[in-house]
Amino acid sequence: EMQEEEQVRKITCCAPINIAIIKYWGKLCEVENLPLNSSFSITLNYHDLCTTTTVTTAPSYVKDQVYVNDLWQDINENPRLKVCFEEMRRLARKQAISENAAAKELMSCSKKIHVQSVNNFPTKAGLASSASGYAALTFALGQLLGVKGDLSGVARRGSGSACRSMCGGFVEWLKSEESKNSTAKQFVDETHWPELRVFILVVSSKQKSFGSTVGMQRSVETSALLKHRIENIVPHRIKVLKQAVLEKDFCLFAEICMKESNQLHAICMDTFPPLRYLNNVSEKIMNFVYSYNERCGSTRVAYTFDAGPNAFLFTLAPFAEDLANQIYQVFPPSKDCTDTFFKTTEEFSFPNGKIVPDVTDCGLIEYVICTKPGPGPQIV
Amino acid sequence: EMQEEEQVRKITCCAPINIAIIKYWGKLCEVENLPLNSSFSITLNYHDLCTTTTVTTAPSYVKDQVYVNDLWQDINENPRLKVCFEEMRRLARKQAISENAAAKELMSCSKKIHVQSVNNFPTKAGLASSASGYAALTFALGQLLGVKGDLSGVARRGSGSACRSMCGGFVEWLKSEESKNSTAKQFVDETHWPELRVFILVVSSKQKSFGSTVGMQRSVETSALLKHRIENIVPHRIKVLKQAVLEKDFCLFAEICMKESNQLHAICMDTFPPLRYLNNVSEKIMNFVYSYNERCGSTRVAYTFDAGPNAFLFTLAPFAEDLANQIYQVFPPSKDCTDTFFKTTEEFSFPNGKIVPDVTDCGLIEYVICTKPGPGPQIV
Numbered sequence: 082e083m084q085e086e087e088q089v090r091k092i093t094c095c096a097p098i099n100i101a102i103i104k105y106w107g108k109l110c111e112v113e114n115l116p117l118n119s120s121f122s123i124t125l126n127y128h129d130l131c132t133t134t135t136v137t138t139a140p141s142y143v144k145d146q147v148y149v150n151d152l153w154q155d156i157n158e159n160p161r162l163k164v165c166f167e168e169m170r171r172l173a174r175k176q177a178i179s180e181n182a183a184a185k186e187l188m189s190c191s192k193k194i195h196v197q198s199v200n201n202f203p204t205k206a207g208l209a210s211s212a213s214g215y216a217a218l219t220f221a222l223g224q225l226l227g228v229k230g231d232l233s234g235v236a237r238r239g240s241g242s243a244c245r246s247m248c249g250g251f252v253e254w255l256k257s258e259e260s261k262n263s264t265a266k267q268f269v270d271e272t273h274w275p276e277l278r279v280f281i282l283v284v285s286s287k288q289k290s291f292g293s294t295v296g297m298q299r300s301v302e303t304s305a306l307l308k309h310r311i312e313n314i315v316p317h318r319i320k321v322l323k324q325a326v327l328e329k330d331f332c333l334f335a336e337i338c339m340k341e342s343n344q345l346h347a348i349c350m351d352t353f354p355p356l357r358y359l360n361n362v363s364e365k366i367m368n369f370v371y372s373y374n375e376r377c378g379s380t381r382v383a384y385t386f387d388a389g390p391n392a393f394l395f396t397l398a399p400f401a402e403d404l405a406n407q408i409y410q411v412f413p414p415s416k417d418c419t420d421t422f423f424k425t426t427e428e429f430s431f432p433n434g435k436i437v438p439d440v441t442d443c444g445l446i447e448y449v450i451c452t453k454p455g456p457g458p459q460i461v
Numbered sequence: 462e463m464q465e466e467e468q469v470r471k472i473t474c475c476a477p478i479n480i481a482i483i484k485y486w487g488k489l490c491e492v493e494n495l496p497l498n499s500s501f502s503i504t505l506n507y508h509d510l511c512t513t514t515t516v517t518t519a520p521s522y523v524k525d526q527v528y529v530n531d532l533w534q535d536i537n538e539n540p541r542l543k544v545c546f547e548e549m550r551r552l553a554r555k556q557a558i559s560e561n562a563a564a565k566e567l568m569s570c571s572k573k574i575h576v577q578s579v580n581n582f583p584t585k586a587g588l589a590s591s592a593s594g595y596a597a598l599t600f601a602l603g604q605l606l607g608v609k610g611d612l613s614g615v616a617r618r619g620s621g622s623a624c625r626s627m628c629g630g631f632v633e634w635l636k637s638e639e640s641k642n643s644t645a646k647q648f649v650d651e652t653h654w655p656e657l658r659v660f661i662l663v664v665s666s667k668q669k670s671f672g673s674t675v676g677m678q679r680s681v682e683t684s685a686l687l688k689h690r691i692e693n694i695v696p697h698r699i700k701v702l703k704q705a706v707l708e709k710d711f712c713l714f715a716e717i718c719m720k721e722s723n724q725l726h727a728i729c730m731d732t733f734p735p736l737r738y739l740n741n742v743s744e745k746i747m748n749f750v751y752s753y754n755e756r757c758g759s760t761r762v763a764y765t766f767d768a769g770p771n772a773f774l775f776t777l778a779p780f781a782e783d784l785a786n787q788i789y790q791v792f793p794p795s796k797d798c799t800d801t802f803f804k805t806t807e808e809f810s811f812p813n814g815k816i817v818p819d820v821t822d823c824g825l826i827e828y829v830i831c832t833k834p835g836p837g838p839q840i841v
Contacts, residue, residue: 305720306727309689340685340733347686347731353716354751355723361741371734 092224093135096217096458097127098209099245100393102338103319104345107301114241115263118311119256121319122245126455134198134217136225142193149198161239165218168235173226207290207389215239216246220458233265249456251326271454274329276398281450284362284390293388296356303353331397335383342385358388362445366392369411405429415444425451472604473515476597476838477507478589479625480773482718483699484725487681494621495643498691499636501699502625506835514578514597516605522573529578541619545598548615553606587670587769595619596626600838613645629836631706651834654709656778661830664742664770673768676736683733711777715763722765738768742825746772749791785809795824805831
């Protein structure tokens with residue numbers, strides 16, 4: 082009985098999402114998820130948005146099973162899921178062999194695994210659930226199988242941007258023609274710039290955005306500007322961005338951040354037929370950011386958009402409450418959502434209470450999540 | 462009395478607008494309107510859209526006077542207007558001197574001129590009235606002063622794209638660092654491709670679009686992609702477009718036409734802060750074009766947009782009536798405009814009569830002008 086109990090193992094981990102400042106757009110290799118350019122991101126606090134994944138082994142298990150938000154996933158029909166299992170087992174075996182492990186331990190690399198994964202945020206809202214999802218899965222399998230070392234290359238095989246969620250804080254994902262070298266590296270950790278705040282504005286949109294994998298592919302095939310961006314613009318921008326982060330130069334950070342977002346969507350427009358990820362509300366948010374900064378006489382907020390209409394706004398702690406109020410004024414919630422509009426652990430006070438201002442456009446934004454940089458995956 | 466009569470001279474000319482297929486975006490010199498890249502356009506039939514300009518000299522005139530659509534223009538406050546007068550007089554004097562003209566003729570170069578200019582289309586609708594306006598003025602002054610030779614360089618000084626309206630048919634405007642070499646040349650005349658049809662969809666928009674002069678300037682200063690476009694993409698596209706026009710290859714023409722429009726707006730998005738000339742309706746029109754072609758199983762229609770939300774659609778004569786019907790179905794006029802919706806000299810029959818279809822979005826397009834390539838400026 083004792084032996085039986087020991088053989089049941091269960092580990093729960095959670096992993097954060099990340100938001101790219103220097104954008105990943107274009108693959109060198111579809112299967113390996115090798116990017117055509119390096120990218121740079123900020124990992125967000127997993128208390129606010131994360132995927133929580135539980136992995137279990139038990140003697141009774143006869144095959145691998147994966148459930149995401151209680152929905153069964155067919156591993157054999159999902160090459161990205163499959164490759165994560167295969168890669169993790171390969172690394173476990175390789176490690177066991179190099180450590181001259183006993184036969185029993187080698188055997189354990191092949192034990193069947195059950196996975197339960199849930200997101201604490203809407204999965205289909207375009208909030209990068211594949212990044213946190215594959216980071217959580219990879220990290221959890223690594224814990225279960227006792228695999229040491231950098232696993233970001235495995236997470237990358239599941240979903241490109243997932244590799245960046247394997248590190249906390251400020252992260253660079255390196256481009257390389259070699260799979261083993263295209264990994265994520267922490268630049269500075271999440272405590273480096275404690276004043277930084279992130280507002281995620283979830284834009285109400287029934288329209289499902291065009292998948293980024295297919296979108297990238299079309300850009301690589303048809304955009305006359307993408308190659309130039311990759312070769313001549315991105316390397317310089319990463320260098321300048323790193324300097325801005327190191328020096329906590331918000332003004333420079335904001336400029337690169339917005340220019341990169343704009344250029345991603347310029348490349349999408351230059352794709353044939355063009356890809357349109359931003360909608361009317363996204364444009365209104367961009368205009369709001371420029372006019373807010375202009376009114377303040379300095380750069381206090383920056384936006385970035387990925388392949389969808391939701392906005393990620395950056396600001397600094399002293400300006401966060403005022404920004405929250407301005408968002409509430411300019412993009413008021415629809416009447417039935419005022420209490421759940423701001424999802425935040427910070428204490429913002431709204432001078433006008435919860436009164437919906439006299440604006441005809443209510444409910445353009447569904448809700449706002451207030452967060453900040455956070456650490457990488459954790460055992461919970 | 463006879464002498465007095467002879468001294469009153471009056472000439473009326475009209476000049477067409479043109480639509481760029483290869484876009485002009487970026488100036489080498491603001492004052493001279495020298496473009497950073499060559500462009501290629503189609504001059505549209507002046508019967509459908511034109512500026513009509515009457516120039517008069519009389520002994521009683523004591524100063525130059527310009528009226529546009531009955532509004533007085535202060536020449537001294539308008540450097541572009543001023544430069545056209547000065548340049549035309551300079552050319553007239555130069556020609557008179559080289560021809561050893563009599564003193565009387567030399568004097569006539571300095572006679573005061575009155576100008577009356579009217580557009581037969583809405584001036585503020587973003588339909589390039591400055592192109593037809595400066596072409597008409599330059600051409601009319603040339604007729605009045607008897608100036609021979611290519612005047613497109615003078616029209617260019619008034620408004621860059623006006624130089625292309627000095628030629629009929631298919632026109633290239635050459636880039637050059639020398640003012641005298643940056644002129645418009647006819648590639649083939651308006652009879653070359655008689656099947657080509659142009660639909661101008663005037664998008665209802667209260668929003669005044671951001672001026673293209675200031676927009677270009679901002680792109681030149683801030684877009685990281687513009688230089689690459691100018692140096693590496695445009696020259697090749699002009700070459701391929703000329704081939705497509707020569708061979709009347711509509712499919713290739715359409716592809717370059719749409720890609721160029723997309724790239725102009727990509728550059729605008731890459732400008733900091735970004736320039737947004739397309740609106741929701743423009744996007745709907747783009748989607749309409751792609752899905753119409755897809756439904757037809759071949760490329761039957763192409764779009765291009767300048768620095769504004771209005772669409773210019775190209776098609777061929779056999780498909781024009783069906784396209785007109787589809788536009789009527791997908792973008793129905795508001796109820797009070799059904800009779801004036803299509804401005805056309807062609808006879809389109811609408812199988813559904815003038816019944817407004819069951820679509821909630823009526824009046825997104827104010828009206829449609831159907832036209833085709835046409836000749837350059839004319840005396841009327």
